[in-house]
Amino acid sequence: MNRVLPPLLATLLSTVSAAAPPPVQTLLPSGRVTVDLLTPTYPPDILDIGRRMQDAARTHRDWFLEQVRNAAPGEPLPYDPRFGVTREEYQRFLDVKPAYTAFGRATLTITRRTDGTLLFQGGRGLEGLSGLVLDPRQNRVRTPYGWTRPGETFEVTSNDPLGPRAGHGWLFEDGNLNQATVRVANLSIMRLEKTGQVLVDFRIGRTVNGQSVERFDAFFALPLAVRRP
Helix, strand or coil, X not given: CCCCCCCHHHHHCCCCXXXXXXXXXXXXCCEEEEEEEEEEECCHHHHHHHHHHHHHHHHCHHHXXXXXXXXXXXXXXXXCHHHCCCHHHHHHHHHCCCEEEEEEEEEEEEEECCCCCEEEEECCCCHHHCCCEEEXXXXXXXECCEECCCCEEEEXXXXXXXXXXXXXXXXXXXXXXXXXXXXXEEEEEEEECCCCCEXXXXXXXXXXXXXXXXXXXXXXXXXXXXXXX
């Protein structure tokens, strides 16, 4: 899934409510389950705006990296003509609300180990999750790049297509932003308020000198009729 818009995690952390999410281990099943793979869909003009912005970011790479370094956490970059789009197009890009559609199914196995950790094994389409380890006690996740920093909880109340939700998120990142050489991995596990359905968003990527050399994204819904500890 090649997405041109900001990661879902950034959206999840943007709007906070009062309710706290349940413990992460209560959101996940044990054993093998079949999940629905989801993807966001956008209007064609939004995809075109996103492609032009990506091209502009590569053309003005040093300037773009400087803007990212100086950006306020959780805030979009201020408009600049060097984005390669008009101010109106940029605002539309920021305001768009994607629709989420299922495009396939895959299997996921979660093993609860004696030390309290949870081991993920993904079937076809979720191979990138295989070997992932969630440690609820330490509140960290072991990714192919290493252990994340301690996780954070989030609550979203904004009226977007997913609706109100609450969950947990973990992030790993290292590298040299000045050289555009970075490794990033993040995992979000959330429950929808209206239906109780649990969604999982995992993404991992490595960029060397501004070029993406490794990437895996997975966004999926766990089945509702699953017994959870």
